[in-house]
Amino acid sequence: MSSNAGQSDHNVAAAQALLKNDRLPFHRKVTYGFTDMAGNLLYCIVGSYMLYFFTNVFGLSVGTAGSLLLLGRFIDAIGAPVMGVLVDHTHSKYGKSRPWFLWMALPFTIFIWLLFTTPAISGTAKIVYAGGMYILAELAYTAMSTPITSVLPNLTSNSDDRMSANSIRLVLGNVGNFFAVTFIMPLASAVGHGNEQRGWSIAVGIYAVIGFILLMIGFLDMREKNIENDEIVTIKESLKATKGNWPWILIVAANLIYWTAYSARNAALPYYFQYNLDDKGLISFFNGFSIIQIIGMASVPFFVKFMHKWGTTVFMLAMTMVGQIWMGLAGGNVTSALIGWILACIGSGSACTMFFAMVGDTVDFGEWKSGVRANGLLTAMGASFCIQMGSGFGSFIAAKIMAAFGFSAAKATQSAASMSSISFTFIWIPVIIYAISLIIMVIYRKWERHEPIVTEELAERHAQTQEDAAE
Numbered sequence: 001m002s003s004n005a006g007q008s009d010h011n012v013a014a015a016q017a018l019l020k021n022d023r024l025p026f027h028r029k030v031t032y033g034f035t036d037m038a039g040n041l042l043y044c045i046v047g048s049y050m051l052y053f054f055t056n057v058f059g060l061s062v063g064t065a066g067s068l069l070l071l072g073r074f075i076d077a078i079g080a081p082v083m084g085v086l087v088d089h090t091h092s093k094y095g096k097s098r099p100w101f102l103w104m105a106l107p108f109t110i111f112i113w114l115l116f117t118t119p120a121i122s123g124t125a126k127i128v129y130a131g132g133m134y135i136l137a138e139l140a141y142t143a144m145s146t147p148i149t150s151v152l153p154n155l156t157s158n159s160d161d162r163m164s165a166n167s168i169r170l171v172l173g174n175v176g177n178f179f180a181v182t183f184i185m186p187l188a189s190a191v192g193h194g195n196e197q198r199g200w201s202i203a204v205g206i207y208a209v210i211g212f213i214l215l216m217i218g219f220l221d222m223r224e225k226n227i228e229n230d231e232i233v234t235i236k237e238s239l240k241a242t243k244g245n246w247p248w249i250l251i252v253a254a255n256l257i258y259w260t261a262y263s264a265r266n267a268a269l270p271y272y273f274q275y276n277l278d279d280k281g282l283i284s285f286f287n288g289f290s291i292i293q294i295i296g297m298a299s300v301p302f303f304v305k306f307m308h309k310w311g312t313t314v315f316m317l318a319m320t321m322v323g324q325i326w327m328g329l330a331g332g333n334v335t336s337a338l339i340g341w342i343l344a345c346i347g348s349g350s351a352c353t354m355f356f357a358m359v360g361d362t363v364d365f366g367e368w369k370s371g372v373r374a375n376g377l378l379t380a381m382g383a384s385f386c387i388q389m390g391s392g393f394g395s396f397i398a399a400k401i402m403a404a405f406g407f408s409a410a411k412a413t414q415s416a417a418s419m420s421s422i423s424f425t426f427i428w429i430p431v432i433i434y435a436i437s438l439i440i441m442v443i444y445r446k447w448e449r450h451e452p453i454v455t456e457e458l459a460e461r462h463a464q465t466q467e468d469a470a471e
Helices: 001-019 027-058 062-089 099-115 124-152 160-192 196-221 235-240 246-276 281-330 334-370 375-404 415-450 449-471
Strands: none
Touching: 001 124, 027 099, 027 124, 027 160, 027 235, 027 246, 027 375, 062 124, 062 235, 062 375, 099 124, 099 196, 124 281, 124 334, 124 375, 160 281, 160 334, 160 449, 235 375, 246 281, 246 334, 246 375, 246 415, 281 334, 281 415, 334 375, 334 415, 375 415
């Protein structure tokens, strides 16, 4: 008995020492953030302007564009778990997730550029080109973005460092988003000299070069821990990590719903300001103010200390809904609408931060419950799948509502019904959908309370494994 007790105490002490010494340097948190900064620099152009580009620049009808977006997102959403499994099967000198930044940086940046390049074709060929490039760009983004989330649990086992690194990552990601949504339209106008199609191609090409450089810096500075002990995780084992993993199931559901609401809002935004408020310049102006969400993202660790993760997420989702309603009540008062927009941006950006952080915790829960650490599959489904599928649903909902009420980019002036549909999609659809995500996060609190037990027991297991290996 005393021998077993002594061994147990030794394992606990070793586990505590392991957790204390496993820290992530600040510079590596920053360069880790470069990966998301690069991803958002390009992908947020897709998320915010794809529907608008297809209808107002590329020349597709809103119905055709909406259908292409849903089809492309659906295919790419299926690719997310496949990518997760590929990460789990990866075994290289760089680790499981890190090498994907090297392999996918160039394809990702090239396909995004081609997506916003309009070829001299028409009819069916033009639709096929748009759909094909959209699918390739999305698949490349999934292959590049999945490792951003899956690598975090392998950078450090320290929960505070993970939260800090994730916050820095999303702050820098938001900087990428800021430059994407704020300056891409003015830059396209400046370099296009009256030719919008040429302008968009050149502007996105410039962004693509910058994104590639950032991804390479992130790859070169990144280090995965314990890669010499990495084992290939089979598909069967990966699926085993999802069985009974209720925290993961809840996070996937809440995050999928979040991205549906977020994408519906973003898809409708350019139309709302161009047609409902009759000021196209407000598109970049309001999108530029989205940088304010950095305040919320940076303060997330502070809120978590007092409100826990589930409580912080619920609070931020509620703030987002209040901001949306405020904009709806503001009507044509731009100053008042801006206040609502700021609230909505701080809330949605912070909620997004929480989902990315919590999906990493579900990897720990899956390992604790099943003995399988399926970083790739769990984080791919909890992050990339939710982004892809949610964005597809959101853009499709926006396009179909607008199409149903007679929107056409060929019309300089929209009908009252068309403008009402744009307003409803931009303001009220997100409020309804965000509320569902909020309810799910209230349910999640039960599982968050169980995390200290999971963390401690996993650390003890890892300490024992290291000792056994040493012997």
